[in-house]
Amino acid sequence: MKPMTLAPVKRRVIHFVTLREHGYTFANAMEALDARGVHAVHVPWDTVFASETLAHGTWVLADFERLPPGALVAAGKVYRALKAAGCRVLNDPARWLPRADLMRALEVEGVNSYRCWRPAVQEWPDRWPVFLRRASGHTGAASGLLGNLDEARAALEAALDEGLPISDLIFVEYAAEPVPGRTYFRKSAAFRVGPQVLRAISVHGDDWLLKRGTSEHATESDYAEERAEMTVYPHEDFVWKVFEIAGVEFGRVDFGLRAGRLEVWEVNTAPNVRPPYEHANPDRTETVRLAFEGLVTALHGLARTPGEPVSIAGAFRRHRAKGTGHAMLHHL
Template identity: 40%
Template sequence: MICFVTSGSHKYAVRELRDVPGMPKVDLLSYNQMFRSKSLRRATYVFTDFDRLDFWQRELAAKAFRCLSDAGVRVLNDPATALTRLPLLKVLNRRGLNSFAVWDAETDSLPDRYPVFLRTRSAHRGTQTELLGNAEQASMALERLVASGLCKSDLMFVEYCAEPIKDGLFRKLAAYCVDGQIVTGMSVHDESWHAKFGKEGAADADLYQDEYEAVRDNRYSDALKKHFEAAGISYGRADFTLVGGRVEVYEINTNPNNSRILDHPYPIRVETDALFHQRLAEAMQAIDTPIGGKPVPLDHPDLVSQRKRDWLLPRPRWTP
């Protein structure tokens, strides 16, 4: 069994894995449920959603991670070391794995390279501005977002780094990491450089054929291993693109959506998605843990103390 630990309101992303043919048994556990538990049954545990945790939740999660690890349980994504969006992109740029830069809107100076855009560090909202061409535009956009109620501490400038795959069409690529094994995933095609959700009908048969070949050949496996290693993330999905033939990673999501494509105007997309999910299921099988054995106590003093306090708390609030 593989148990994913998520924020309470975002179990839906992992729940979709249960419908994938060949997938091992998948269980779901919220952090709130975990912090109230005296022990956990033996399984493979995958910790996720770090950008949706406050500092104390993340520290408690790291201590639960160590209780499991010390008991010999396979555990992926250490909450104490996994990088979230802003520090990850800074590290990737500093190591030469990404060419584009990012700036913390709260502590860094205004960008010295343009164009840029503003986005949130934690929430999965996409871009908050269009492209900003100079320092004056960047400063005004930041002031406008803060005036609207967004927290400066959760805003970051990102240098524009995208390249159309053909005139007026952008592609965002994806690849999963499952304990070091990279699985090339499905792409998104859009007429906008954001390419967050994709636009139906934007791609053609040639692009979908190329997508199939990328998944079949696991085209981006070698290129992305260093990015996951730099992130300290052993399970997640890298969203990236190619600029001048070079991989540029936008983020690594530890709790990505896993919806399947069961119908499409181009049948090859259904075939590609089935192949991708087959590969993903095979990678999951390799980390599966048989059910059984003595439960693992969550006996760190901070976890014990937190359980005594948490019984008074209501269900945690939803976070974006």
């Protein structure tokens, strides 16, 4: 882990911060920004924590889902140091809600109708079906659908036997439903980029988890509807509310339709930004292009001309005094 290199930069600049191995999520956006004259830089969290001085400019702090609590505290100190120096900074670690807390908050606010339970505090499902998953990261389900308490207990024991910590496990009520009149599922999505909400592309497939879609499931009418929503987006107010509850200024929300109402599945602070591609359906091709161009344009508008370097030497001095500062994320 080496400190940030502070080479002179005359162009407007934007920095994206993730764990080192997840820089690929912003790679396509960074390439497009660079082509438009913006100096786009990936800065791993371990580099941030090994530095006493960071470059001035715009910073997008991300990948909170994979940071341990101690690192989130340090990241919050960095956020405040950058803000105090006049940088534009998106995503405050102190205000971000992790998955289980976000699910609870969305239910309390009436956004979601489904629930989650923490077995670590002896919470057990009382509505079915459910599935078990890790609260951190984006690893998907740790079980299939579970229909009763005996199955839930067995799934938890199996996860613990694998070494998954109970503090990171939650039961989540099943909240998916096939597209009305169809046999396949749809995952809708939208980005927030600072002051803007942007529709993202939907994915379709026969798996309710929908990590990735398959093109053979969507119809021409699906693609036509998606293309129309790139011009007039009907869910903008809904998406704004979700991001405000989540405490996220940059990220992607994934959601679906169940029983006629929208249900939020997750908010990702480091979503994978995929480039445009050709599709057999021309509406889909255009939607993919518009979604990518809209995101890059919004990020381009956030980039700033750099000023004087920013000292963060005092941001987590206590950790360094104990000899842990530079190695704070070594295990990651």
